[in-house]
Amino acid sequence: MSDLNKLTIAGARDALAKGETSAVELTEACISAIDASGALNAFVHGTPDMARQMAAAADQRIKAGNAQPMTGIPVGVKDLFCVKNVPSQSASRILDGFLPQYESTVTQNLWDQGAVMLGKLNQDEFGMGSSTENSVYGATVNPWKLGDGVARTAGGSSGGSAAAVAADLCLGATATDTGGSIRQPAAFTGTVGLRPTYGRVSRWGVIAYASSLDQAGPITKTVRDAAIMLGAMASVDAKDSTSAERPVPDYEAALTGDIRGKKIGIPKEYRIEGLSDEIDGLWSRTAEMLKDAGAEIVDISLPHAKYALPAYYVIAPAEASSNLARYDGVRYGRRAKLGAGDGVVEMYEKTRAEGFGPEVRRRVMIGTYVLSAGFYDAYYNRARRVRALIKRDFDQAYASGIDAILAPTTPSSAFALGSADSSNPVEMYLNDVFTVTLNLAGLPGISVPVSLDQQGLPLGMQLIGRPWEEGELLNFAQVLENASGFVAKPTRWW
Numbered sequence: 001m002s003d004l005n006k007l008t009i010a011g012a013r014d015a016l017a018k019g020e021t022s023a024v025e026l027t028e029a030c031i032s033a034i035d036a037s038g039a040l041n042a043f044v045h046g047t048p049d050m051a052r053q054m055a056a057a058a059d060q061r062i063k064a065g066n067a068q069p070m071t072g073i074p075v076g077v078k079d080l081f082c083v084k085n086v087p088s089q090s091a092s093r094i095l096d097g098f099l100p101q102y103e104s105t106v107t108q109n110l111w112d113q114g115a116v117m118l119g120k121l122n123q124d125e126f127g128m129g130s131s132t133e134n135s136v137y138g139a140t141v142n143p144w145k146l147g148d149g150v151a152r153t154a155g156g157s158s159g160g161s162a163a164a165v166a167a168d169l170c171l172g173a174t175a176t177d178t179g180g181s182i183r184q185p186a187a188f189t190g191t192v193g194l195r196p197t198y199g200r201v202s203r204w205g206v207i208a209y210a211s212s213l214d215q216a217g218p219i220t221k222t223v224r225d226a227a228i229m230l231g232a233m234a235s236v237d238a239k240d241s242t243s244a245e246r247p248v249p250d251y252e253a254a255l256t257g258d259i260r261g262k263k264i265g266i267p268k269e270y271r272i273e274g275l276s277d278e279i280d281g282l283w284s285r286t287a288e289m290l291k292d293a294g295a296e297i298v299d300i301s302l303p304h305a306k307y308a309l310p311a312y313y314v315i316a317p318a319e320a321s322s323n324l325a326r327y328d329g330v331r332y333g334r335r336a337k338l339g340a341g342d343g344v345v346e347m348y349e350k351t352r353a354e355g356f357g358p359e360v361r362r363r364v365m366i367g368t369y370v371l372s373a374g375f376y377d378a379y380y381n382r383a384r385r386v387r388a389l390i391k392r393d394f395d396q397a398y399a400s401g402i403d404a405i406l407a408p409t410t411p412s413s414a415f416a417l418g419s420a421d422s423s424n425p426v427e428m429y430l431n432d433v434f435t436v437t438l439n440l441a442g443l444p445g446i447s448v449p450v451s452l453d454q455q456g457l458p459l460g461m462q463l464i465g466r467p468w469e470e471g472e473l474l475n476f477a478q479v480l481e482n483a484s485g486f487v488a489k490p491t492r493w494w
Ligand code: GLN
Pocket: 126, 127, 128, 129, 130, 156, 157, 176, 177, 178, 179, 180, 181, 182, 209, 316, 432
């Protein structure tokens, strides 16, 4: 078989089972693809030796007849997952040199199934950003390049994961979504990104950004692959107090293709001012596709959705300022060089000033401000009350019989690297207008590539599911994937 790195997870699994290829061959194909992908800056720490060992072990396991769905499947891992003895620095200078001495539950689950570790993937520092430009490793470049030669963002914060999957450097990748970081990069790269219900996947060993919003999930080439990979990543984990005590169902078995009689809600508040005709048209066309498959399309209202973005940009920095207090130059990573006479306060100040990038410093300052005694009620508590109302809106929609909600993933296709005005950070935050709402409500969501825009760049649509119903959500997503017939791939230039 040739071009093994271009296989889907399902395709590779079936080829491995039939003996048409081996995990070692698959892994070598991915390692060669990664070696030739420097211009994308997606992989930031390769682990080829580890990959070769794990692939050989996977082949033994397949021969012995006890393969699981991810056995022998080469994957990439977002930098913020701790992998034992592999650099894991959440794309931050402050974690320079940090080698975790333990394994995140998600990666452990993948290795237990026999998946193969190819290396660490680029991201925005601590997950803060929507373009992977806030990274100590430099920006990831979207594999989708048009005739204009412009380097575009692969989205963020999981831009490395999305670019790597879109460019066939790996068969699937882990990612995290605090406010859209799985779904938005997936939409920008023509890949599938699934953020599970909060509590479905363990956060243990995932370098924290905002703990009440963080959730890990897969970025893959197809919806079926997302079902397979989520099944391997999810678990009930005593090491994470917010991990839900719910058995992990067989997500692939949920892909029946039958959505007859299901109700899909179209939230009117997502039809924001200035929404392009192109995205609006795509929204109507995809609703029509679900209708043709037998679903009922219902207009719904989520009255507080319009407050989601401001509430998110209070709550996420508040939690970040607290989570990031641990980086003090003492316990992990990098410590600033100190001058004669510098004491412990100077050490904290210098270490944090040079260890954190500008966006992280901004979030720490915003977070500290909104949590300060004088402003706690005006900002943080108010945002928490808004969050409760947003959740109630969704609860009411689902209680009225809605099975899933359809909305755009992003307000535009991938924008050019360097095009955001750094003096106006809100411009970047506005990219998250369609994604953050579900994080505040703890719900699962998936972005499915459905079309190319007029320029020839991928666009994704988002489906939001009922809590714990990822199987049903994946089934809707697969119906949309089939109906839209999206199969475009970026032309190789790297
Ligand atoms: N862009 C959002 C932020 O910067 C979301 C990031 C994420 O989901 N990690 O906070």
